[in-house]
Amino acid sequence: MVKFDKLSYPTTGEKIEVVGNKLKFPDKPIIPVLEGDGIGRDIMRATRRVLDAAVDKCYAGKKKINWFDIYAGEAAQAKYGEVLPQDTFKAIKHFIVALKGPLTTPIGGGFRSLNVTLRQVLNLYACVRPVKYFEGVPSPVKEPWKMNVIIFRENTEDVYAGIEWAKGTKEVKKLINFLNKTYKLHIRSDSGIGIKPISVTATNRLIRKAINHAIEHGRKSVTIVHKGNIMKYTEGAFRDWGYKLAAKEFPNQVITETELEKKYNWQQPEGKVVIKDRIADSMLQQILTRTDEYEVIATPNLNGDYLSDACAAQVGGLGMAPGANIGDFVGLFEATHGTAPKYADKDMVNPGSLILSGCMMLEYLKWQEAADMVYKAVGDTIKQKRVTYDLHRLMEGATKLKTSEYASAIIENMG
Numbered sequence: 001m002v003k004f005d006k007l008s009y010p011t012t013g014e015k016i017e018v019v020g021n022k023l024k025f026p027d028k029p030i031i032p033v034l035e036g037d038g039i040g041r042d043i044m045r046a047t048r049r050v051l052d053a054a055v056d057k058c059y060a061g062k063k064k065i066n067w068f069d070i071y072a073g074e075a076a077q078a079k080y081g082e083v084l085p086q087d088t089f090k091a092i093k094h095f096i097v098a099l100k101g102p103l104t105t106p107i108g109g110g111f112r113s114l115n116v117t118l119r120q121v122l123n124l125y126a127c128v129r130p131v132k133y134f135e136g137v138p139s140p141v142k143e144p145w146k147m148n149v150i151i152f153r154e155n156t157e158d159v160y161a162g163i164e165w166a167k168g169t170k171e172v173k174k175l176i177n178f179l180n181k182t183y184k185l186h187i188r189s190d191s192g193i194g195i196k197p198i199s200v201t202a203t204n205r206l207i208r209k210a211i212n213h214a215i216e217h218g219r220k221s222v223t224i225v226h227k228g229n230i231m232k233y234t235e236g237a238f239r240d241w242g243y244k245l246a247a248k249e250f251p252n253q254v255i256t257e258t259e260l261e262k263k264y265n266w267q268q269p270e271g272k273v274v275i276k277d278r279i280a281d282s283m284l285q286q287i288l289t290r291t292d293e294y295e296v297i298a299t300p301n302l303n304g305d306y307l308s309d310a311c312a313a314q315v316g317g318l319g320m321a322p323g324a325n326i327g328d329f330v331g332l333f334e335a336t337h338g339t340a341p342k343y344a345d346k347d348m349v350n351p352g353s354l355i356l357s358g359c360m361m362l363e364y365l366k367w368q369e370a371a372d373m374v375y376k377a378v379g380d381t382i383k384q385k386r387v388t389y390d391l392h393r394l395m396e397g398a399t400k401l402k403t404s405e406y407a408s409a410i411i412e413n414m415g
């Protein structure tokens with residue numbers, strides 16, 4: 001068994017295993033949990049109660065989550081004297097599935113984003129963000145129910161790779177000189193420089209995950225979103241490699257949009273997923289104006305960042321948007337908003353994002369009944385207009401609940 005410096009894992013429960021090329025889920029898995037900073041404490045407490053209640057009600061003790069507290073951010077600083085200890089990486093790698101609250105990232109100097117570091121070190125190459133409407137949530141659009149997409153955002157490359165140098169440094173001067181001389185460019189000497197790598201390796205594994213999801217969940221299309229008209233050898237290549245992979249690895253399960261038109265006269269054949277692509281700026285319009293034409297989206301890192309939040313806004317904002325960072329096997333399920341420090345420990349904020357990320361986690365464990373029970377209870381609680389302050393200020397005649405009361409209302413609605 002794995003050894004930790006300052007952690008002891010639960011004595012009951014089992015480890016999720018990789019057997020062959022598949023995950024094997026025990027009935028009582030040990031799941032590491034990172035509470036996070038700021039409001040992480042409030043929302044994690046609420047989320048654990050809701051998930052435990054659903055599992056208990058669905059499986060009557062046959063299945064159970066054995067939570068295992070691990071540390072990052074302020075809590076890790078206090079326990080270990082560092083914000084991201086090796087114990088934390090080790091625990092997530094070893095136990096494979098983990099739940100995480102938000103972590104503070106200071107702007108400018110200080111340490112690099114803990115979130116980005118976790119994703120890169122654990123090779124969690126797909127940021128997965130489902131965006132779906134819950135009836136009754138205030139939305140800025142007329143037909144929010146048309147939104148039901150799942151975004152697969154590449155998580156390790158692009159301008160997020162962290163390869164950049166500040167204006168005036170020795171490194172940037174050397175780089176500018178080299179580029180200007182070797183390639184006869186005219187980069188201004190007072191520039192900072194960032195590098196945008198996009199590889200066929202990272203593209204293929206991301207697009208493969210998106211297509212597999214579409215096939216397994218009976219979704220109609222996968223849309224590759226890129227800016228290939230401008231950045232041909234990074235974003236354009238992402239699109240080309242995506243089509244190539246789809247044709248090579250899924251020849252009997254996918255067709256292109258061109259085939260849909262030419263061969264099938266826009267009548268989508270049963271059991272086939274349509275692969276299409278859109279340019280990122282156009283996609284930001286399309287998702288607003290032709291929302292229900294999109295189901296699964298695969299995109300590089302920066303486009304995915306903008307698109308995920310834009311989609312979330314259409315269904316009522318980040319308070320309700322779940323997310324996960326997933327690699328070949330390891331899955332880190334997390335709230336998509338930050339630590340909102342001004343609300344920390346006030347038992348006030350909306351735990352919806354983390355609760356729904358917890359539902360994604362239950363689905364990953366194949367505990368669909370428990371996930372469905374939570375989805376339904378969250379939906380019913382919102383329909384009853386029993387909500388936290390953020391939704392309360394936007395809804396007529398709603399009852400304002402604390403974070404803990406909202407969790408209790410969801411549990412009550414599980415029947």
Ligand code: NAP
Pocket residue numbers: 039043101102103104105106115318319334335336337338339340341349350351352353390
């Ligand atoms: P934020 O923490 O997401 O909060 C911004 C605003 O969003 C809040 O003031 C609040 O709006 C609303 N909000 C966020 N979560 C909410 C919830 N659960 N319920 C209701 N309202 C919620 O963004 P930030 O202030 O820019 O970032 C704070 C820290 O979090 C930074 O250190 C940042 O780096 C970090 N961060 C971490 C993650 C992560 O761990 N994945 C993600 C993003 C940011 P109102 O004030 O209008 O009510």
